[in-house]
Amino acid sequence: MKIWAFLITLSFLGHVTSQGTNDNQTEAEEFLESFNSAAGKQQNILSQKQWNLDTNITDFNEEQLVKQQSIAAQFDKDMRAEALQFNSSAMSADVQRQLGKITDIGTSAQPNATKVEELATVLAEMQSIYGKAKVCLTPDICLPLEPDITRFLAQSRDYDTLETLWVGWRNETGRKMKDLYTKFVQLSNEAVQYLGYQDTGEEWRSAYESDTFVADVQDLFDQLRPLYEQLHAYVRRRLRQVYGESRFPASGHIPAHLLGNMWAQEWGNVVELVKPFANKTSMDVTPEMVRQKYTVDKIFRTAEDFFVSLGFDKMVPSFWTLSMLEKPNDGREVVCHASAWDFYNQKDFRIKMCTDITQDDLMTVHHEMGHVAYFMQYKNQPVIYRDGANPGNHCMHID
Ligand SMILES: *[C@@H]1O[C@H](CO)[C@@H](O)[C@H](O)[C@H]1NC(C)=O
Ligand SMILES: *[C@@H]1O[C@H](CO)[C@@H](O)[C@H](O)[C@H]1NC(C)=O
Ligand SMILES: *[C@@H]1O[C@H](CO)[C@@H](O)[C@H](O)[C@H]1NC(C)=O
Ligand SMILES: *[C@@H]1O[C@H](CO)[C@@H](O)[C@H](O)[C@H]1NC(C)=O
Ligand SMILES: *[C@@H]1O[C@H](CO)[C@@H](O)[C@H](O)[C@H]1NC(C)=O
Ligand SMILES: *[C@@H]1O[C@H](CO)[C@@H](O)[C@H](O)[C@H]1NC(C)=O
Numbered sequence: 475m476k477i478w479a480f481l482i483t484l485s486f487l488g489h490v491t492s493q494g495t496n497d498n499q500t501e502a503e504e505f506l507e508s509f510n511s512a513a514g515k516q517q518n519i520l521s522q523k524q525w526n527l528d529t530n531i532t533d534f535n536e537e538q539l540v541k542q543q544s545i546a547a548q549f550d551k552d553m554r555a556e557a558l559q560f561n562s563s564a565m566s567a568d569v570q571r572q573l574g575k576i577t578d579i580g581t582s583a584q585p586n587a588t589k590v591e592e593l594a595t596v597l598a599e600m601q602s603i604y605g606k607a608k609v610c611l612t613p614d615i616c617l618p619l620e621p622d623i624t625r626f627l628a629q630s631r632d633y634d635t636l637e638t639l640w641v642g643w644r645n646e647t648g649r650k651m652k653d654l655y656t657k658f659v660q661l662s663n664e665a666v667q668y669l670g671y672q673d674t675g676e677e678w679r680s681a682y683e684s685d686t687f688v689a690d691v692q693d694l695f696d697q698l699r700p701l702y703e704q705l706h707a708y709v710r711r712r713l714r715q716v717y718g719e720s721r722f723p724a725s726g727h728i729p730a731h732l733l734g735n736m737w738a739q740e741w742g743n744v745v746e747l748v749k750p751f752a753n754k755t756s757m758d759v760t761p762e763m764v765r766q767k768y769t770v771d772k773i774f775r776t777a778e779d780f781f782v783s784l785g786f787d788k789m790v791p792s793f794w795t796l797s798m799l800e801k802p803n804d805g806r807e808v809v810c811h812a813s814a815w816d817f818y819n820q821k822d823f824r825i826k827m828c829t830d831i832t833q834d835d836l837m838t839v840h841h842e843m844g845h846v847a848y849f850m851q852y853k854n855q856p857v858i859y860r861d862g863a864n865p866g867n868h869c870m871h872i873d
Pocket of ligand 5: 642
């Protein structure tokens with residue numbers, strides 16, 4: 475969960491150093507101290523409003539969030555203006571870096587307040603569409619992504635139902651978001667141009683602080699490609715044996731709904747269909763978790779034990795009382811998509827997740843708690859540093 479998107483969008487020092495004239499490092503440090511305290515409070519309120527919406531999707535909570543995001547964008551702009559008064563070129567690397575990050579405010583750079591609000595609204599609306607989406611198999615049976623559709627995709631081998639769910643999910647989410655997403659791209663690109671970026675893609679890539687980033691990623695992909703192609707061909711052959719050749723297009727693609735995951739991004743759920751050695755023991759521990767009567771709490775305690783065994787801290791007591799670890803059954807609409815939360819007050823850390831008793835979710839809990847373990851490790855750092863070294867670290871993929 476990239477809650478930070480409105481406050482820092484990471485550094486691109488080339489755009490920002492040496493613009494002002496104040497070269498007094500003591501004054502810069504005083505500014506950073508007051509920034510820290512104000513930014514922590516600002517980010518805490520913003521996280522609260524985002525949490526309220528994500529755990530209870532209502533128009534009121536959406537309005538509250540959008541309002542707060544406008545305030546936060548103004549705060550970012552004010553702080554940027556103050557940071558730009560310094561000429562940091564002879565200051566310490568640490569001060570230079572903090573000032574650089576404070577000026578790199580992402581879409582908050584949009585000077586038109588109406589457009590700032592439009593962007594926040596577009597994002598909240600897309601999230602709400604996603605959170606509320608259900609696919610109807612019959613007029614009476616309408617399923618949410620979590621847990622029902624996810625479990626179905628993992629376990630069912632019925633081609634037509636899998637296809638209905640896959641297509642239905644796109645129909646209820648992507649199709650409804652298409653215009654909003656186009657608007658998001660336009661508004662976001664326009665906003666970051668005020669910082670000197672060509673577009674949001676350039677701004678996102680700048681976070682990696684590498685001039686050869688695109689070429690490096692391409693190079694890694696090229697190295698992996700031969701293995702990937704063989705794996706793809708192998709899995710396709712096995713799945714053709716299961717579902718029949720007529721189900722597979724001549725183009726060589728694997729229909730995405732056959733891979734056990736809504737985004738076809740992890741194929742572990744079809745391992746029983748494709749594994750080469752039929753008599754090898756299963757790699758899927760879901761049945762064993764059910765047999766051992768795993769509860770949601772037990773999954774999270776298992777993850778906590780794992781991180782403690784690596785030397786990380788235990789979850790704080792409020793983690794267990796304030797997190798949303800299961801889908802509420804009081805009629806509230808929530809964003810089930812799992813996420814980890816830092817409330818930027820050094821004591822409030824949470825996970826929001828609609829946990830199911832499956833191997834997938836056992837792994838997702840470890841993934842999310844990994845974020846929290848890091849949040850807790852760097853809670854005493856300046857606010858601007860309380861994030862991964864780059865977006866590849868707190869990698870926010872859908873899982
Ligand atoms: C910033 O300071 C450096 C020396 O530390 C100086 O060379 C440069 O001219 C200054 N730039 C501005 C804009 O004052
Ligand atoms: C830097 O600023 C501090 C605080 O305002 C002041 O006490 C100090 O004299 C300044 N140093 C220089 C070299 O101007
Ligand atoms: C959900 O939000 C509404 C405001 O829109 C509020 O009245 C209600 O109490 C909230 N429900 C929960 C369970 O927090
Ligand atoms: C600000 O944006 C709104 C909505 O896009 C637009 O109608 C308005 O003209 C803009 N204001 C200025 C001063 O550009
Ligand atoms: C797509 O969604 C629309 C409106 O929500 C609905 O009328 C239509 O039946 C859906 N089509 C499919 C293929 O799910
Ligand atoms: C797999 O196990 C079955 C039953 O235990 C046995 O009949 C068969 O020969 C085994 N296959 C291989 C390849 O080991």
